[in-house]
Amino acid sequence: MIPEIGQFALSLALAVALAQAILPLAGAARGDAAWMAIARPAARVQFALLALAFACLTYSFVANDFSVAYVAEHSNTSLPLVYRITGVWGGHEGSMLLWTTLLAAWMFAVTLFSGHLPEDMVARVLGVMGIVSAGFLAFILFTSDPFTRLLPAPPNGRDLNPLLQDPGMVAHPPMLYMGYVGFSVAFAFAIAALLSGRLDAAWARWSRPWTLVAWMFLTLGIALGSAWAYYVLGWGGWWFWDPVENASFMPWLVGTALIHSLAVTEKRGSFRSWTVLLAICAFALSLLGTFLVRSGVLTSVHAFAVDPRRGVFILILFAALVGSSLVLYAARTARIGLGGSFDVVSRESSLLANNVLLTVAAASVLLGTLYPLALDALGAGKISVGPPYFDAVFVPLMAPAVFLMGVGPLARWKRASLPELAVLLRWALAVSVACGVLLPLVLGRWSPMIGLGLALAVWVVATSVVTLRERLRHASSAASAWARLRSTPRAWYGMFLAHLGIAVFIVGVTMDKGYESQKDVRMQAGDTVELSGYTFRMIGISKVQGPNFTATQAQIEITRGGRPVANLYPQRRIYTVQQMPMTDAAINAGLFRHLYVTLGDPLNATTWIVRVQVRPFVSWIWLGCLVMAIGGLLSATDRRYRVAAAIRRAGAAEIAVAQAAR
Amino acid sequence: MKPRHRRLILVAAGLAALSITAALVLNAFRSNLVFFFTPTQVADREAPVNKTFRIGGLVEKGSLKHLPDGVTVQFVVTDTAKSIPVRYKGILPDLFSEGKGVVAQGRLEPDGVFVAHQVLAKHDANYMPPDAAAALKAAHSARLAQ
Numbered sequence: 001m002i003p004e005i006g007q008f009a010l011s012l013a014l015a016v017a018l019a020q021a022i023l024p025l026a027g028a029a030r031g032d033a034a035w036m037a038i039a040r041p042a043a044r045v046q047f048a049l050l051a052l053a054f055a056c057l058t059y060s061f062v063a064n065d066f067s068v069a070y071v072a073e074h075s076n077t078s079l080p081l082v083y084r085i086t087g088v089w090g091g092h093e094g095s096m097l098l099w100t101t102l103l104a105a106w107m108f109a110v111t112l113f114s115g116h117l118p119e120d121m122v123a124r125v126l127g128v129m130g131i132v133s134a135g136f137l138a139f140i141l142f143t144s145d146p147f148t149r150l151l152p153a154p155p156n157g158r159d160l161n162p163l164l165q166d167p168g169m170v171a172h173p174p175m176l177y178m179g180y181v182g183f184s185v186a187f188a189f190a191i192a193a194l195l196s197g198r199l200d201a202a203w204a205r206w207s208r209p210w211t212l213v214a215w216m217f218l219t220l221g222i223a224l225g226s227a228w229a230y231y232v233l234g235w236g237g238w239w240f241w242d243p244v245e246n247a248s249f250m251p252w253l254v255g256t257a258l259i260h261s262l263a264v265t266e267k268r269g270s271f272r273s274w275t276v277l278l279a280i281c282a283f284a285l286s287l288l289g290t291f292l293v294r295s296g297v298l299t300s301v302h303a304f305a306v307d308p309r310r311g312v313f314i315l316i317l318f319a320a321l322v323g324s325s326l327v328l329y330a331a332r333t334a335r336i337g338l339g340g341s342f343d344v345v346s347r348e349s350s351l352l353a354n355n356v357l358l359t360v361a362a363a364s365v366l367l368g369t370l371y372p373l374a375l376d377a378l379g380a381g382k383i384s385v386g387p388p389y390f391d392a393v394f395v396p397l398m399a400p401a402v403f404l405m406g407v408g409p410l411a412r413w414k415r416a417s418l419p420e421l422a423v424l425l426r427w428a429l430a431v432s433v434a435c436g437v438l439l440p441l442v443l444g445r446w447s448p449m450i451g452l453g454l455a456l457a458v459w460v461v462a463t464s465v466v467t468l469r470e471r472l473r474h475a476s477s478a479a480s481a482w483a484r485l486r487s488t489p490r491a492w493y494g495m496f497l498a499h500l501g502i503a504v505f506i507v508g509v510t511m512d513k514g515y516e517s518q519k520d521v522r523m524q525a526g527d528t529v530e531l532s533g534y535t536f537r538m539i540g541i542s543k544v545q546g547p548n549f550t551a552t553q554a555q556i557e558i559t560r561g562g563r564p565v566a567n568l569y570p571q572r573r574i575y576t577v578q579q580m581p582m583t584d585a586a587i588n589a590g591l592f593r594h595l596y597v598t599l600g601d602p603l604n605a606t607t608w609i610v611r612v613q614v615r616p617f618v619s620w621i622w623l624g625c626l627v628m629a630i631g632g633l634l635s636a637t638d639r640r641y642r643v644a645a646a647i648r649r650a651g652a653a654e655i656a657v658a659q660a661a662r
Numbered sequence: 663m664k665p666r667h668r669r670l671i672l673v674a675a676g677l678a679a680l681s682i683t684a685a686l687v688l689n690a691f692r693s694n695l696v697f698f699f700t701p702t703q704v705a706d707r708e709a710p711v712n713k714t715f716r717i718g719g720l721v722e723k724g725s726l727k728h729l730p731d732g733v734t735v736q737f738v739v740t741d742t743a744k745s746i747p748v749r750y751k752g753i754l755p756d757l758f759s760e761g762k763g764v765v766a767q768g769r770l771e772p773d774g775v776f777v778a779h780q781v782l783a784k785h786d787a788n789y790m791p792p793d794a795a796a797a798l799k800a801a802h803s804a805r806l807a808q
Binding site: 357 | 665668669671672675676679680683686687690691693694695696697698716728732733751752753754756757767796
């Protein structure tokens with residue numbers, strides 16, 4: 001009964017989505033206020049229906065209803081409750097449902113926080129989101145129904161893939177999808193701007209907080225996925241340039257370009273058509289990412305053939321959404337105009353250069369991800385593009401981008417003076433070059449990459465300090481400096497923090513890549529191995545029984561200079577339902593280093609292969625992402641977005657007062 | 663400087679930067695492509711010497727040996743027609759086992775042993791790496807054709 005309610009809710013949601021897609025857009029085109037007014041209630045009803053459908057599927061998982069085919073494939077009675085809940089998005093059908101539910105949640109948020117927008121803008125934004133939602137709901141209902149019954153019901157389910165039975169995987173997909181789907185708001189604003197021909201600073205100000213929040217979620221989602229790979233896959237790699245990872249990284253790169261481009265559009269009115277194009281691309285890449293990961297095309301391009309309906313539907317939906325928006329863009333972009341002009345040396349041009357670098361980086365990832373697929377699909381041979389390609393491309397692209405990141409915030413809008421910038425930045429430059437040359441020598445080993453990485457990280461920090469000092473230059477006393485800091489908009493602190501996050505991230509990557517050490521050794525009880533000053537001693541091996549797995553567990557005692565540091569318990573698990581083996585690495589995490597131990601294969605009853613690793617600063621990689629995300633959140637909650645909202649609501653009379661006060 | 667000149671400089675600088683990055687990207691792309699060969703193709707000397715490539719197939723039953731140092735393993739990858747000895751130093755992935763599909767990336771040594779830097783066998787127990795499956799299929803159809 002419950003699954004049927006869920007399915008019915010989905011069907012109703014499709015009907016509502018179609019109404020939401022057609023009527024408000026038509027109303028906005030005809031200037032019909034009654035039709036436009038449908039947008040908000042339709043979006044809210046849709047959210048309620050999708051939340052109901054999602055709750056129904058969750059209930060089926062919790063209640064172990066194996067008569068639902070999807071539950072039978074991704075759950076088991078022995079699965080702990082928390083993983084039965086997260087099993088909802090453990091497979092294709094459920095993750096599409098999660099995607100669509102989150103889309104409805106974003107639409108609901110738009111209905112709540114759009115009081116200050118003109119009605120036709122709200123109608124168009126929600127209408128465009130309705131089109132996306134209708135497409136996805138049709139996809140779910142016609143090709144990927146999570147509520148399909150499996151009768152007679154099997155006595156037990158096939159269990160969730162053990163790799164997904166992890167706290168990191170609980171949070172990763174919802175975060176990532178919040179980011180992916182969040183770009184649909186930026187996309188909808190861009191399309192609404194194209195439709196109405198209204199693309200000005202006010203438009204950018206409306207669109208900015210949504211884009212920033214989506215970007216924040218995407219940043220967190222990618223970081224969680226990377227952390228998961230680091231400790232679950234068992235080998236300590238945190239980024240593999242795997243197509244699945246690239247699929248989430250491309251929208252991030254373009255989204256990062258978009259938030260910078262939006263800033264220029266808001267402040268200076270420039271980059272308008274570029275901003276719109278980026279918004280379309282960010283969402284197109286989000287769609288591509290969802291489809292790449294979820295269609296099975298990565299496992300094999302021939303997976304399409306297993307369920308051709310699914311593949312064809314996906315391609316049609318993608319082509320229709322992206323194609324029609326690009327056609328609209330081509331038709332309307334001339335009307336939007338280019339915006340204000342600027343000098344070769346100016347904040348605009350440094351942001352433009354950063355945009356170009358980020359976009360080219362995204363394009364190079366796209367090339368490396370899609371080319372092997374295309375070649376395989378054409379039957380022209382099997383190739384793979386590995387990490388060396390991405391490493392070779394990314395360092396030369398990102399190094400100038402990070403350099404410009406230090407210059408941009410100090411350069412003036414419209415026209416900056418090169419000598420003035422040079423004077424401002426000479427100390428920052430000297431300090432970072434000195435650190436790049438000397439720090440690695442102090443740390444023990446010098447290589448160009450370590451030098452470059454540390455120099456760039458110090459450069460970002462040093463230029464941030466200079467930027468802060470410039471803000472306070474005219475402050476005469478501590479009190480006035482404090483007043484200045486307090487009057488500085490939150491968005492500025494957001495930028496400041498996000499840039500520092502990049503520095504933290506660079507330090508993590510550089511130190512980990514440059515100074516990590518690892519050893520594969522055979523060990524039995526009593527054996528010791530030395531690595532980077534730490535002594536790892538195998539105490540013994542024992543058997544452990546988990547809720548749905550059995551494991552062999554080693555006890556490794558770690559000491560440094562005779563003093564105990566930690567005891568680690570790496571395991572090799574066998575998940576009983578699927579008889580699937582899995583390595584469970586043990587990590588002693590610290591701010592400045594991780595000690596990472598993996599239990600490998602047994603050589604005989606008492607001897608095992610053990611991999612020990614010392615990873616300096618590796619947690620800074622995710623710490624940096626967290627700092628960036630907090631920066632994004634700070635920017636998104638800037639006062640002027642809220643004030644603008646409040647003013648609109650307060651009515652015309654008070655607008656005059658507020659403007660006078662400003 | 664007139665606005666027209668300014669724009670010209672911007673456009674020229676942009677174009678120059680774009681062509682440099684395009685050259686960089688394409689060059690990196692070309693030199694880092696990793697091609698895939700089946701054991702039959704390797705036996706027929708179609709695979710390059712001294713260049714990284716991938717092979718795929720089944721791990722021959724009974725072929726997995728640990729060398730005396732304890733951390734180097736040797737096994738044989740076969741597409742049921744031809745087979746290649748593979749040497750790998752390190753810990754094998756969880757789902758590596760004899761009789762199952764595997765993909766290895768590395769170089770072919772002059773003595774005919776494939777020295778792998780990376781061994782892939784992933785995700786779930788029934789999943790066959792697509793490259794390995796393709797190698798088996800090619801060998802199978804070659805036999806049918808004979």
